[in-house]
Amino acid sequence: MIEYVFMNGEYIESDKAVIPVRTHAFLYGTSVFEGIRAYYNSEQEQMYAFRVKDHYKRLFASAKVMWMNSPYSIEELEQITKDLLRKNNYKTDAYIRPTLYKSAIKVGPTLTDNEDSFLIFTTPFGNYFDSDRGLKLCVSNWRRTSDNAIPPRAKVSGAYANSALIKTDAHEMGFDDAVVLSESGQVTEGSAMNIFFVFDGKLTTTAITDDILIGVTRNTVIELAKELCIPVAERPIDRTEIYNADECFCCGTGAQIVPVESIDNRTIGNKKIGKITKQIQDLYYDVVRGKVDKFKDWCTPIYD
Ligand SMILES: Cc1ncc(COP(=O)(O)O)c(C=O)c1O
Incomplete structure (x- = not known):
């Protein structure tokens, strides 16, 4: 063809x-x-x-x-x-x-x-992560580039040398991907996806000023959480907070909504996909295929 x-x-x-x-x-x-x-x-x-x-x-x-x-x-x-x-x-x-x-x-x-x-x-294009289990993440020993060096907010191809090092080294160490810290040591995102945690029923992600690419999927998750009446916080997140998260998932256009099973070999929740993650994931997959009227404005039909 x-x-x-x-x-x-x-x-x-x-x-x-x-x-x-x-x-x-x-x-x-x-x-x-x-x-x-x-x-x-x-x-x-x-x-x-x-x-x-x-x-x-x-x-x-x-x-x-x-x-x-x-x-x-x-x-x-x-x-x-x-x-x-x-x-x-x-x-x-x-x-x-x-x-x-x-x-x-x-x-x-x-x-x-x-x-x-x-x-x-x-x-x-199929799934970016070829697996039914949750992701095993490490905390990368590479740092995310900062806003005053190569701004992560802009999706510039050259900046992906940073993502390439993060992802490759995580793979070489036996992990699926990595949580990336900023120069000041706080959580930013994954190699090429944003990250959400659940702490005490509250969906929590890093703020738009925390050296991240402001993902379209991240925004979708926030909107879907509102629809599901799940509270959301956008705030700085410390490394040691995340080991004790009740749930964690990554999200992005490529990754879609993918649960995280462990970080630095510490199990997140009970290893199974969390309740809130599952709710968001199920709704997301219906929304993107144009099955939910309320969100159909997000879906551009291609064929007449
Ligand atoms: C560094 C980075 N962060 C986050 C994302 C998620 O962004 P989006 O949901 O717009 O695909 C991507 C995806 O391309 C990315 O490369």
Whole structure:
């Protein structure tokens, strides 16, 4: 099957979508991107892309930090995303990767006087974590980059060297992923996902000023918790608090909602998926497939 990519204003075959080796984004990691999921609902024979507008809003926020301008408006990007998915005609869940990048052919890291280009590729996509059990996490000995170094709030490709080190070293030590601390030693998030804990019935996550990427899924979880009348706190979290959490889960577009079984080999709760985690997870999977009317505005239908 031919797979299309949107690049330089055109839908082209993916093997023709290439960039020159001296492209600035390749040399310096100067691109901002989004990861969006589209879910196939086989009963309705419909595909729903999830929170597309919110992802593009975040892309624009990342772009502003990085002196980039999108050649398209948010509405145009939504339409391009829809058209590309339609062309690729998946009948399965898919992942969408829009990227705005510095495309000048030049040596030197300056972001100004350096043109911006935009592309999107898509691919069929299943689960990011291939397991029925909860995640085994460690606390990473790498720190999250800080807001005044490489700001985690902006989704910049070069910043993912940090995530790559965190995830790889966790794997090499036999863990699935890691909890990452900030330079000041407090909890931030996972390698490429946000993290929630339950303490005494209260869903608790780090604050938006705690050196995290402000996840779209994180916000979804907070909204779903409101719907389920579960109290939520966003606040600084210490390392030693988390060993005694009653429940813990990670969340992100890739990860979705994934329970955590242990942190630094200390069992969380009773090892089984917690009650609140399960409630959020069940509702999330219905919402993303367009099955819950109240949240249907988040789901962009792809096929007519
Ligand atoms: C560092 C990091 N934090 C959090 C997230 C979760 O963000 P979202 O829910 O918008 O996918 C991601 C996912 O891309 C990420 O890379």
